[in-house]
Amino acid sequence: xxxxxxxxxxxxxxxxxxxxxxxxxxxxxxxxxxxxxxxxxxxxxxxxxxxxxxxxxxxxxxxxxxxxxxxxxxxxxxxxxxxxxxxxxxxxxxxxxxxxxxxxxxxxxxxxxxxxxxxxxxxxxxxxxxxxxxxxxxxxxxxxxxxxxxxxxxxxxxxxxxxxxxxxxxxxxxxxxxxxxxxxxxxxxxxxxxxxxxxxxxxxxxxxxxxxxxxxxxxxxxxxxxxxxxxxxxxxxxxxxxxxxxxxxxxxxxxxxxxxxxxxxxxxxxxxxxxxxxxxxxxxxxxxxxxxxxxxxxxxxxxxxxxxxxxxxxxxxxxxxxxxxxxxxxxxxxxxxxxxxxxxxxxxxxxxxxxxxxx
Amino acid sequence: xxxxxxxxxxxxxxxxxxxxxxxxxxxxxxxxxxxxxxxxxxxxxxxxxxxxxxxxxxxxxxxxxxxxxxxxxxxxxxxxxxxxxxxxxxxxxxxxxxxxxxxxxxxxxxxxxxxxxxxxxxxxxxxxxxxxxxxxxxxxxxxxxxxxxxxxxxxxxxxxxxxxxxxxxxxxxxxxxxxxxxxxxxxxxxxxxxxxxxxxxxxxxxxxxxxxxxxxxxxxxxxxxxxxxxxxxxxxxxxxxxxxxxxxxxxxxxxxxxxxxxxxxxxxxxxxxxxxxxxxxxxxxxxxxxxxxxxxxxxxxxxxxxxxxxxxxxxxxxxxxxxxxxxxxxxxxxxxxxxxxxxxxxxxxxxxxxxxxxxxxxxxxxxxxxxxxxxxxxxxxxxxxxxxxxxxxxxxxxxxxxxxxxxxxxxxxxxxxxxxxxxxxxxxx
Numbered sequence: 029x030x031x032x033x034x035x036x037x038x039x040x041x042x043x044x045x046x047x048x049x050x051x052x053x054x055x056x057x058x059x060x061x062x063x064x065x066x067x068x069x070x071x072x073x074x075x076x077x078x079x080x081x082x083x084x085x086x087x088x089x090x091x092x093x094x095x096x097x098x099x100x101x102x103x104x105x106x107x108x109x110x111x112x113x114x115x116x117x118x119x120x121x122x123x124x125x126x127x128x129x130x131x132x133x134x135x136x137x138x139x140x141x142x143x144x145x146x147x148x149x150x151x152x153x154x155x156x157x158x159x160x161x162x163x164x165x166x167x168x169x170x171x172x173x174x175x176x177x178x179x180x181x182x183x184x185x186x187x188x189x190x191x192x193x194x195x196x197x198x199x200x201x202x203x204x205x206x207x208x209x210x211x212x213x214x215x216x217x218x219x220x221x222x223x224x225x226x227x228x229x230x231x232x233x234x235x236x237x238x239x240x241x242x243x244x245x246x247x248x249x250x251x252x253x254x255x256x257x258x259x260x261x262x263x264x265x266x267x268x269x270x271x272x273x274x275x276x277x278x279x280x281x282x283x284x285x286x287x288x289x290x291x292x293x294x295x296x297x298x299x300x301x302x303x304x305x306x307x308x309x310x311x312x313x314x315x316x317x318x319x320x321x322x323x324x325x326x327x328x329x330x331x332x333x334x335x336x337x338x339x340x341x342x343x344x345x346x347x348x349x350x351x352x353x354x355x356x357x358x359x360x361x362x363x364x365x366x367x368x369x370x371x372x373x374x375x376x377x378x379x380x381x382x383x384x385x386x387x
Numbered sequence: 388x389x390x391x392x393x394x395x396x397x398x399x400x401x402x403x404x405x406x407x408x409x410x411x412x413x414x415x416x417x418x419x420x421x422x423x424x425x426x427x428x429x430x431x432x433x434x435x436x437x438x439x440x441x442x443x444x445x446x447x448x449x450x451x452x453x454x455x456x457x458x459x460x461x462x463x464x465x466x467x468x469x470x471x472x473x474x475x476x477x478x479x480x481x482x483x484x485x486x487x488x489x490x491x492x493x494x495x496x497x498x499x500x501x502x503x504x505x506x507x508x509x510x511x512x513x514x515x516x517x518x519x520x521x522x523x524x525x526x527x528x529x530x531x532x533x534x535x536x537x538x539x540x541x542x543x544x545x546x547x548x549x550x551x552x553x554x555x556x557x558x559x560x561x562x563x564x565x566x567x568x569x570x571x572x573x574x575x576x577x578x579x580x581x582x583x584x585x586x587x588x589x590x591x592x593x594x595x596x597x598x599x600x601x602x603x604x605x606x607x608x609x610x611x612x613x614x615x616x617x618x619x620x621x622x623x624x625x626x627x628x629x630x631x632x633x634x635x636x637x638x639x640x641x642x643x644x645x646x647x648x649x650x651x652x653x654x655x656x657x658x659x660x661x662x663x664x665x666x667x668x669x670x671x672x673x674x675x676x677x678x679x680x681x682x683x684x685x686x687x688x689x690x691x692x693x694x695x696x697x698x699x700x701x702x703x704x705x706x707x708x709x710x711x712x713x714x715x716x717x718x719x720x721x722x723x724x725x726x727x728x729x730x731x732x733x734x735x736x737x738x739x740x741x742x743x744x745x746x747x748x749x750x751x752x753x754x755x756x757x758x759x760x761x762x763x764x765x766x767x768x769x770x771x772x773x774x775x776x777x778x779x780x781x782x783x784x785x786x787x788x789x790x791x792x793x794x795x796x797x798x799x800x801x802x803x804x805x806x807x808x809x810x811x812x813x814x815x816x
Contacts, residue, residue, distance in 0.1 A: 078451050079667035081480040083428055084420050086671035091416040093606055098412075119407040146404045151413040196690045200679050279425075341411040345418035353528045364523045 095154035097204045098344065099185075101236070102159065103178065103228070104213025105166040106135050108243035113211075113300035114159050116313060116324060117336055121302075122146050124161040136164040139177045160207060166224055175228045182207050182236050186359040208351045209272070209339065210236045213243040214295060218252045220259045229269045235355055237272040237347055239339070240264075245297030245330050246315060246322050253297050260295055271295075273343070277350055290338060296331040299324055429483040429532050430670060431512075433468075433564065435505060435556065436541025437493035440571040445539075445626035446486050448639060448650060449662055450475060453628065454486060463491025466501045468508045470533075485533065493552060502556040509535055509563045513685040520686075534682060536673045537600070537665060538564040541571040542621060546580045548587050557597045563681055565600035565673050567665065568592070573623035573656055574641060574648045581623055588621055602664055603672050616664050622657035625650055 102110040111123030124142045145158040160181070165174055185206045192202045210232060214225055229238055240260070245253060264271060271294060278284040301324050304311045313324040324332050339347070434442040438461050447453055454473060470487040487508070492501055512534045519530050540557060542549065560566055568588065570576070576584060592599060599620065602613035627650050631640040639650040650658045665673075693714055 078449070078475075078477060079662065080475060080477040080482050080670075082667040083482075083670050084424065084480060086668070087420055087423060088416045089606060089608060090671055090675070091419050096412070096415050117410070119410050120404045122404060146402055148404055148406055148410075148412075150406060150410055153413045153415055155412055155415070196687050198683070200683075336411065341414050342418070344412065344415060345422055349422065357525070361523050 092152055092154075094201070095156060097156045097158075098348070099158040099160065099205060099208050100339075101162065101178075101182075101207045101210040102213065103162050103165055103210060104243060105215060106163065108213040108215060109300045110161065110211075110213055110243075112302060113213075113241075113243075113298060115302045116300040116332065117339070118146075118148065118157060120146075120148065122148075122157060122159050124159065124163075135167050137168070139164040139174055141177060141181045158205070171224055174224070175231050179231065179235065182210075182232075183359065186235075186356055187363070189356065190360055190363060204352075206351055206356060207236050208348050210238050212238055212240045214240055214260065216242055216244050216247050216256070216297075218248055218256050220256075221263045226263065226267055226269070229264070229271065230267055233269050233271060235359070237274075237350055237355070238269075239272050239335070240295040241335060242295050242297040244299065246299045248297065257293075257295060257297070272347065272350075274350070277354065293331065293334060296335040296338075298332045298335055299330040300332070424479055424481075427481040427483060429485070430674065431485040431487065431533060431535050431537075433487045433489075433505075433509070433535045433538045434541065435489045435492060435538060435560075436571060437543060438463075438491065440541040440543060441626050442488055442539075442541055442571075444628060445541075445569075445571070445624060447628045448626040448658070449666070450484065461491075461494050463494055465495065466490070466492050466504045468504060483531070487535065498552050501552065502559045505556070506559055506563065509560070510685065513563075513682055514689070516682065517686055517689060534677055535564050536670075536677045538566045539665075540566055540568045542568055542588065544570055544572050544575045544584075544623075546576050546584050549591050554591065554595055554597070557592070557599075558595060561598040562684065565676055565681070566597075567600050567661075568621035569657075569661060570621050570623040572625065574625045576623070585621060585623070600673070600676070602669055609668055612668065613664075616660055619657060619660055622661045622664075624658045624661055625656040626658070 100114070102114060104110050111125045114123045115121055122144070124144050140163050141160060142163065143158055143160045145156060148155050148157055162178055165178070168174070189202060189204065189206055192198055212225070212229060212232075214221065225240075229240065232238055242248070242253070242256065242260075248256060270276070273287040273290055275287075275291070278287055299315060299322055301313050301315050301322075303313065303315070305314045305316050305321050306312075307314065307321055307323060312321075312326075315322045315324070323329050327333050432446070434446065436442050439458075443454065443458070450473075452473075452475070454471060467490045468487055469490050470485055472483060472485045475482045475484055489505060492505075495501065516530070516532065516534055519525055519527060538560060540553070540560075542553060557566055557568070570581070570584065570588075573581065602609075602617050604610040604614045604617075625641060625648050627639050627641045627648075629639070629641070630637040631642050631647055631649075632638075633640065633647065633649065638652075641648045641650075648655050650656065653659050
C-alpha cells in the first residue's frame with residue numbers, strides 16, 4: 029500500500045504491476061544456505077545451495093494453475109453507484125446490471141440477493157469473481173430487519189462450506205462461496221451515520237469483513253469530506269464496530285503499522301465511473317461535469333485508488349484469510365455446539381445426549 | 388484504451404469477461420507466497436531402509452548439513468521410528484524439516500511385523516491431524532503438520548532384485564504415503580548392472596501392483612523434466628558429507644584407491660536428480676498429494692469405520708468430534724453394561740451356591756441331631772437294662788444272704804437236723 033500511495037500519482041489506465049514491497053524477487057544466483065540448530069562439521073566452510081526456496085516458485089505455479097476465488101458483496105441504497113463502482117474496480121462489466129435483461133431499474137419491494145460470477149484473467153492469473161448485489165436494501169419505508177436476509181445469505185454460504193467440509197467423501201477443493209468482503213455504501217450526507225448504517229454495520233461486522241465507503245464522494249468538498257470521515261470513525265468507535273482491517277487481527281508490528289495507516293483513512297471516499305474522457309492528452313476514467321472532470325484514479329480527486337489497492341493489490345489474501353480462519357471458524361464453533369445436545373439421527377447413530385452417560 | 392463491448396448472455400454461471408485495463412489482482416500469487424513465507428513451511432521425510440544403507444548420510448548430503456545422531460546398532464529388538472525436527476533457512480524461506488528414521492529395520496530374524504510400526508506411525512500422524520480437524524475450537528492455521536510427505540525407500544544394492552521384505556513393506560505403504568524408491572550406496576554397482584537392476588526393480592514393482600510416487604506431468608512448465616525423471620526411477624544415489632579436491636574445487640565425494648565418486652556428478656550417480664525432484668521441483672506437490680489423496684483416504688476409511696455416513700443435504704450437520712466422543716462413550720457404556728451383567732450373574736451364582744451349602748448344612752445338622760437322639764435312646768435303653776440287671780443282681784444277692792443266714796442258723800440248731808436240713812436243703816434246692 030505504501031508503494032501504491034507513492035505511485036498513485038503516476039497511475040494510468042494501463043499502469044504497470046505494483047509489486048508489494050514485502051516480496052523479494054527470487055534470487056538469480058544461489059543464495060547461501062544457512063542452517064540453524066546444527067553443529068558445523070569439519071570441511072563445511074563453503075555452503076552450497078540446497079534449493080529450499082524453490083518452493084516459493086512451486087507454490088506460485090500451483091496458485092496460477094488453480095486460480096483464485098473472490099466473493100464481494102455490495103450493500104447500500106439504490107442509486108449510490110454500487111454497480112458502477114464494481115465495474116470500475118474490475119475494469120469490466122461485472123455488476124448485476126450487465127447481466128440483467130431489462131435495463132430499467134425497478135426498486136424491488138423486498139431485499140433481493142443477486143449473485144453474478146465472472147472468470148477474469150490477468151497476466152496468467154485466473155480469478156473467479158462473484159459480485160453479490162443487494163437491491164432493495166434500505167429502500168423501503170420501514171427498513172427494520174433489512175440486514176436479516178443479508179445475514180441469512182452470508183450464514184448460508186458458511187453453512188454450505190461446512191457441510192462440504194464434514195462430508196466423508198469430500199471434494200479436492202471445496203468451492204468457496206463465502207463472502208470475503210462486504211462493501212457498505214454510506215450516502216454522502218456529510219453529517220454522520222444514519223441509524224440504519226450503524227445497525228447494519230454493527231451486526232454484520234461480527235460475521236463478515238466490512239469495508240465502508242463514502243459513495244458519490246464528488247458531492248463533498250475536501251473539508252466536508254474530512255469532517256464526515258472523522259465523524260464516521262468516531263461513531264464506529266463509539267458503537268464498537270470493527271471494520272476491516274480489524275485491530276485485533278493484526279499479526280505483528282509491521283502489520284499493525286500498515287493497517288493503522290489504513291484505519292486512519294477509512295472510510296474511503298470513492299467515485300466510480302466506467303466512462304473514459306480525454307484529460308491532458310490521456311484517456312482516463314472519470315466523470316465529466318460542467319465545472320471539470322473528476323478523475324477516478326487520481327488520489328487528489330477521490331480515494332478510489334486506495335480502495336482498489338487495499339482490496340485487490342495488497343490485502344486480498346488477508347481478507348480471504350480472515351474470512352476463512354476467523355469468521356468461518358466462529359460460525360463453525362457456534363453451529364457445532366448447537367448440535368451438541370441433539371446429535372443428528374440421519375447417519376444412523378442412536379440419539380445420545382451427553383448427560384446420559386452416567387451409568 | 389476503450390472498454391470493449393462483449394456480447395453476453397444473462398446466465399447464472401461464471402462468464403469470461405475481458406478486462407479493460409490493469410486491475411492488479413495478478414499480485415495474488417505474490418500475496419499468497421508472502422503469506423506462506425511469513426508462516427514458514429514444513430516438510431516431513433520418512434527414510435525406510437535397513438540399517439547401514441546410508442540413510443542419515445543421504446539426509447545430511449541432501450540438506451547440506453550435519454543432522455544429529457550416531458549410527459544405530461544392529462541389535463534392535465523391533466523396528467522403531469525416530470523423528471527429529473530441524474529449522475532450516477535459505478534466503479527468506481524458513482523450513483521446518485522433520486526427518487523420521489526407521490531404526491532396526493531389517494535386523495530381526497523374524498521380519499514379518501517390521502512394516503507394522505511404520506504403518507502405525509504414519510497413521511498416528513494422520514490421526515493427529517484428523518483430531519485437530521474435528522475439534523470444535525481448532526487452530527488449523529498454526530498446526531504443526533507432522534504427516535509424512537515423502538517416504539524414501541532405500542533399496543540395498545544387491546544388483547539382483549527386490550527383497551521380499553522390500554516388496555511387502557512397499558505394498559503396505561503405497562496407499563498411505565508417497566514412496567520414492569532409491570538404490571542406496573549405488574557406488575557398489577557398475578553401470579551396466581545398474582541399468583539391469585533398475586529395470587528389474589521397476590518390473591517387480593509393477594507386477595506386484597506397488598504404486599510409487601509419480602512426478603506430476605500436468606503442468607507444462609515441469610511436465611517435461613518430470614516425465615524424464617519418472618523414467619530414471621529408482622534413483623541410484625551416493626551420499627557423502629566429506630569433501631575432496633577435484634581440479635580446483637572442493638566437491639562432496641567418496642574417495643577410493645581406484646577413483647573418486649563425486650556425489651554431484653550426474654555421470655556417477657543420480658543424487659542431483661533426487662535433489663532436484665524432491666526439493667526443487669516437487670516439494671509442494673508432495674505436500675499436496677499427501678493432503679488431498681493419502682490423508683483423505685485415511686479420513687474416509689476412519690470415519691466409515693466408526694459408522695458415519697454422509698448426511699442428507701437437508702439434515703443438520705453433526706459435530707464429528709462430538710459424535711466420535713458419543714460413539715466412544717456408547718461403546719464404553721456397552722462395556723460397562725456387560726461388566727455389570729457379569730457381576731450380577733456372579734452374585735447370583737454365589738447366592739445359589741450359598742443356599743445350596745446352607746441346605747446341606749441344615750441336613751447335616753438334622754442328621755446329627757437324629758443320630759444324637761438315637762444314641763441317647765440307645766443309651767437309655769442300655770441303662771434301663773443295666774438297672775434291671777442290677778436289680779436282679781441285688782435281689783439275688785439278698786436271697787443269697789438270706790439263704791446263708793438260714794444256713795448258719797440251721798448249723799447252730801443242731802447237727803441232727805442237718806440231715807433233715809440236708810434233705811430239706813436238697814429238697815429246697
